[in-house]
Amino acid sequence: MEIKINLKERDIPRKWYNLAADLPTPMLPPLGPDGKPITPDMLAPVFPMNLIEQEVSTKRWIPIPGEILDILYRWRPAPLKRAVNLEKYLKTPAKIYYKDESISPPGSHKPNTAVPQARYNKQFGIKKITTETGAGQWGCALAFACKLIGLECKVYMVRISFDQKPFRKIMMQVWGANCVASPSNETNAGRKILAEMPDTPGSLGIAISEAIESAVTDPTGQTRYSLGSVLNHVLLHQTIIGLEAKKQLKLAGEKLPDVVIGCAGGGSNFAGLAFPFVADKINGANIKIIPVEPTACPKMTRGPFAYDFGDTACTTPLLAMYTLGHAFIPKPIHAGGLRYHGMAPLVCQGINEGLIEPKAYQQLQCYKSAMLWASTEGSICAPETSHAIAAVIDEAEKAREEGKEKVILFNYSGHGLMDLLGYDAFLSGKLTDYTLPQEEIDKYTEPLKNLPKAEVKKTGKW
Amino acid sequence: MEIKINLKERDIPRKWYNLAADLPTPMLPPLGPDGKPITPDMLAPVFPMNLIEQEVSTKRWIPIPGEILDILYRWRPAPLKRAVNLEKYLKTPAKIYYKDESISPPGSHKPNTAVPQARYNKQFGIKKITTETGAGQWGCALAFACKLIGLECKVYMVRISFDQKPFRKIMMQVWGANCVASPSNETNAGRKILAEMPDTPGSLGIAISEAIESAVTDPTGQTRYSLGSVLNHVLLHQTIIGLEAKKQLKLAGEKLPDVVIGCAGGGSNFAGLAFPFVADKINGANIKIIPVEPTACPKMTRGPFAYDFGDTACTTPLLAMYTLGHAFIPKPIHAGGLRYHGMAPLVCQGINEGLIEPKAYQQLQCYKSAMLWASTEGSICAPETSHAIAAVIDEAEKAREEGKEKVILFNYSGHGLMDLLGYDAFLSGKLTDYTLPQEEIDKYTEPLKNLPKAEVKKTGKW
Numbered sequence: 001m002e003i004k005i006n007l008k009e010r011d012i013p014r015k016w017y018n019l020a021a022d023l024p025t026p027m028l029p030p031l032g033p034d035g036k037p038i039t040p041d042m043l044a045p046v047f048p049m050n051l052i053e054q055e056v057s058t059k060r061w062i063p064i065p066g067e068i069l070d071i072l073y074r075w076r077p078a079p080l081k082r083a084v085n086l087e088k089y090l091k092t093p094a095k096i097y098y099k100d101e102s103i104s105p106p107g108s109h110k111p112n113t114a115v116p117q118a119r120y121n122k123q124f125g126i127k128k129i130t131t132e133t134g135a136g137q138w139g140c141a142l143a144f145a146c147k148l149i150g151l152e153c154k155v156y157m158v159r160i161s162f163d164q165k166p167f168r169k170i171m172m173q174v175w176g177a178n179c180v181a182s183p184s185n186e187t188n189a190g191r192k193i194l195a196e197m198p199d200t201p202g203s204l205g206i207a208i209s210e211a212i213e214s215a216v217t218d219p220t221g222q223t224r225y226s227l228g229s230v231l232n233h234v235l236l237h238q239t240i241i242g243l244e245a246k247k248q249l250k251l252a253g254e255k256l257p258d259v260v261i262g263c264a265g266g267g268s269n270f271a272g273l274a275f276p277f278v279a280d281k282i283n284g285a286n287i288k289i290i291p292v293e294p295t296a297c298p299k300m301t302r303g304p305f306a307y308d309f310g311d312t313a314c315t316t317p318l319l320a321m322y323t324l325g326h327a328f329i330p331k332p333i334h335a336g337g338l339r340y341h342g343m344a345p346l347v348c349q350g351i352n353e354g355l356i357e358p359k360a361y362q363q364l365q366c367y368k369s370a371m372l373w374a375s376t377e378g379s380i381c382a383p384e385t386s387h388a389i390a391a392v393i394d395e396a397e398k399a400r401e402e403g404k405e406k407v408i409l410f411n412y413s414g415h416g417l418m419d420l421l422g423y424d425a426f427l428s429g430k431l432t433d434y435t436l437p438q439e440e441i442d443k444y445t446e447p448l449k450n451l452p453k454a455e456v457k458k459t460g461k462w
Numbered sequence: 463m464e465i466k467i468n469l470k471e472r473d474i475p476r477k478w479y480n481l482a483a484d485l486p487t488p489m490l491p492p493l494g495p496d497g498k499p500i501t502p503d504m505l506a507p508v509f510p511m512n513l514i515e516q517e518v519s520t521k522r523w524i525p526i527p528g529e530i531l532d533i534l535y536r537w538r539p540a541p542l543k544r545a546v547n548l549e550k551y552l553k554t555p556a557k558i559y560y561k562d563e564s565i566s567p568p569g570s571h572k573p574n575t576a577v578p579q580a581r582y583n584k585q586f587g588i589k590k591i592t593t594e595t596g597a598g599q600w601g602c603a604l605a606f607a608c609k610l611i612g613l614e615c616k617v618y619m620v621r622i623s624f625d626q627k628p629f630r631k632i633m634m635q636v637w638g639a640n641c642v643a644s645p646s647n648e649t650n651a652g653r654k655i656l657a658e659m660p661d662t663p664g665s666l667g668i669a670i671s672e673a674i675e676s677a678v679t680d681p682t683g684q685t686r687y688s689l690g691s692v693l694n695h696v697l698l699h700q701t702i703i704g705l706e707a708k709k710q711l712k713l714a715g716e717k718l719p720d721v722v723i724g725c726a727g728g729g730s731n732f733a734g735l736a737f738p739f740v741a742d743k744i745n746g747a748n749i750k751i752i753p754v755e756p757t758a759c760p761k762m763t764r765g766p767f768a769y770d771f772g773d774t775a776c777t778t779p780l781l782a783m784y785t786l787g788h789a790f791i792p793k794p795i796h797a798g799g800l801r802y803h804g805m806a807p808l809v810c811q812g813i814n815e816g817l818i819e820p821k822a823y824q825q826l827q828c829y830k831s832a833m834l835w836a837s838t839e840g841s842i843c844a845p846e847t848s849h850a851i852a853a854v855i856d857e858a859e860k861a862r863e864e865g866k867e868k869v870i871l872f873n874y875s876g877h878g879l880m881d882l883l884g885y886d887a888f889l890s891g892k893l894t895d896y897t898l899p900q901e902e903i904d905k906y907t908e909p910l911k912n913l914p915k916a917e918v919k920k921t922g923k924w
Contacts, residue, residue: 006468073465074547074840085536085610103565105841107879113814147837148547170882173889174836374636375609378536379567417569418878420632427635 136168205312229266238272324443334422598630667774691728700734787906
């Protein structure tokens with residue numbers, strides 16, 4: 001038995017899968033400031049029209065252009081691996097497979113959408129892309145994609161990360177991006193904040209405002225903005241992960257998995273692996289599909305389903321999603337990629353239907369799981385990925401108790417080599433568990449009642 | 463055409479290749495303090511006898527035990543990749559292939575020998591391994607191997623790296639190793655230095671002395687020492703790289719390469735890729751085989767061939783090698799792995815025969831090559847690896863000038879994600895070129911004239 005299942009480049013998926021085509025009830029539309037559904041034209045100053053078309057598409061399959069595949073081949077197809085050593089340690093009859101997305105040059109799944117986004121912008125005549133980044137994972141992926149495709153890239157990086165975590169900033173610079181600390185003096189939004197709070201550590205909300213402003217105010221009209229998760233077209237691009245996994249499971253002699261798991265911040269790595277299997281579940285397959293979030297930022301398990309803004313500054317359209325409120329700022333847990341207040345609307349609709357069953361895990365259990373992974377499988381996972389591994393271990397132990405030879409599939413979304421300070425804090429006993437108090441949730445979601453109401457639509461089949 | 467050539471696990475090489483069996487003139491023996499060849503028994507307090515047997519073996523093929531392969535499968539066989547984007551950029555008719563050794567969990571080729579060394583120690587009844595590490599690459603690999611195999615691991619890390627580069631130290635701790643700053647208070651050697659120079663930044667020479675002392679003085683007799691390069695058995699274990707590459711080149715439809723390149727500090731990643739092709743050259747193939755060193759530490763291109771100690775404290779046997787003198791301390795260039803004063807004796811004998819043709823490169827050209835690599839192939843290489851890439855670019859440009867479709871093969875020995883401060887220094891214009899002055903070489907090699915003389919033996923065939 002081979003523990004690494006490699007797909008030939010010629011067998012890479014040629015189409016992305018769009019879950020919107022198969023959801024049994026239609027998605028609630030994004031709303032504009034007037035409370036009415038927004039039209040593609042309203043997004044045109046922010047995104048190029050070819051990406052907006054993908055954002056609103058309900059076609060099931062969308063072809064992947066050859067020029068994009070030519071870039072993805074640098075690391076894709078990504079291997080499917082079997083965690084035989086963890087299985088042995090857990091004495092489980094379950095077979096644990098994972099997609100290794102850590103092997104991309106930026107070290108995570110993020111370039112799967114950064115590359116197509118850069119390519120479509122280039123094709124649309126755009127010269128420069130702006131974005132925000134927290135710890136820097138998304139900024140690195142977009143810098144990488146822009147360098148390979150030949151676009152300028154400007155990254156607004158939350159100041160506290162810019163100052164305290166210089167390494168991803170250097171990576172962005174190696175790939176030619178212009179990375180500045182946010183708030184900056186380069187935008188009205190940034191200047192305003194700096195005038196009020198000169199010593200602010202910054203926030204993702206501020207950085208988003210700066211990135212959007214600098215895109216839409218470029219007088220040449222040749223700059224657009226890019227987002228690394230949440231939106232439909234971002235999740236679409238990530239489905240190459242699950243589509244590859246399907247082919248690889250078949251090569252390994254498996255049928256469908258019994259359990260599919262991914263960590264979820266904005267939802268993109270989870271959706272990328274899971275959506276092609278959600279399609280099977282819609283068609284009758286019995287698959288447990290689990291996105292995992294931290295108990296410190298439990299939007300899926302404890303937030304309301306509501307219309308909310310995507311950013312703190314309330315500049316984006318309203319999205320119907322599970323949310324803790326756009327003003328909520330989670331505790332600084334080390335899984336920076338899981339600290340977003342909302343969840344991708346496509347994932348949320350899957351939750352409403354009962355197709356997707358979210359779980360929340362405490363920080364310490366996640367780090368313990370990461371340590372067990374390092375001592376059995378050998379690699380050091382990203383703090384975000386450790387959430388998926390914690391759930392995998394639970395499912396594998398349940399399979400042992402039930403005596404069932406289940407197939408568990410999860411997304412190894414990134415390596416932890418740029419996040420070693422979190423491991424250091426864990427090993428030094430400095431980390432603690434944290435459950436978000438109900439009062440906090442109530443406080444930050446109360447204002448959502450003044451926004452249009454998002455009705456939970458479901459067929460009740462699952 | 464596929465740009466990644468993956469080998470099936472079942473096609474992994476089952477034997478290591480030992481160049482000592484095929485060198486046309488025999489190696490000069492290591493000498494003891496009395497100037498006489500040392501015997502295996504003399505090494506027994508330092509290394510387990512099963513590794514000593516490999517060290518002195520002249521058998522051509524040495525079987526790789528299945529238990530070792532079972533661990534290597536976590537990341538091996540490593541892919542052979544073709545750098546088509548760099549080829550296009552250079553407009554070269556040459557085909558550039560590389561073995562991607564950066565995909566191991568510690569991020570370099572080092573675990574290829576760390577795993578067998580840990581396994582043989584375990585088999586010999588050893589409970590604990592000690593070693594030294596500079597920047598931490600070797601310490602990480604040994605910590606990783608010991609964790610997977612179930613051995614204690616103690617790493618003496620040069621103090622200045624321990625203080626200034628905490629990330630590889632954290633990696634070692636994740637893999638359960640006990641990593642202390644050297645000089646430490648735990649050994650006589652360390653205490654003596656600390657008493658004389660309480661503020662010393664430490665050196666690899668001091669750390670080696672501490673690691674050896676703590677191994678040989680363990681009263682239980684169950685501790686041994688481990689070295690990550692230079693020695694015959696270390697190079698032997700690395701030949702899995704070149705043996706895999708041979709099979710993969712065949713799968714890619716190629717015969718033998720025209721040029722084989724690797725960076726060389728102690729020699730292990732270079733030898734691992736090159737030695738199986740040196741065998742072809744001995745048998746008549748026309749292959750240019752190039753180890754690349756920095757001009758700041760030019761032992762192969764400018765040092766004498768002489769008997770010298772492996773460590774600053776003169777505790778090791780005398781080895782016949784190209785050396786800048788055991789007391790030489792190179793400038794702090796960012797390619798920490800290329801700062802060793804000597805070169806593996808097997809590589810040196812290949813140089814004496816004319817089979818191996820070393821080159822030296824300046825730091826700035828290496829970083830420029832690394833930047834070109836990142837902007838074409840997309841990945842960020844280790845500063846050491848950039849030396850190989852600089853030579854690859856030269857050879858590819860020469861092929862363009864000659865109009866020849868050469869096959870160039872090199873070793874991508876590691877990624878640079880733990881070495882981003884070097885890139886930052888380069889991008890900020892803080893790095894300079896440096897050629898070691900002849901007076902320095904004369905000064906540090908003068909004392910070698912008092913040691914036994916190493917005669918250059920060669921057949922003159924190449």
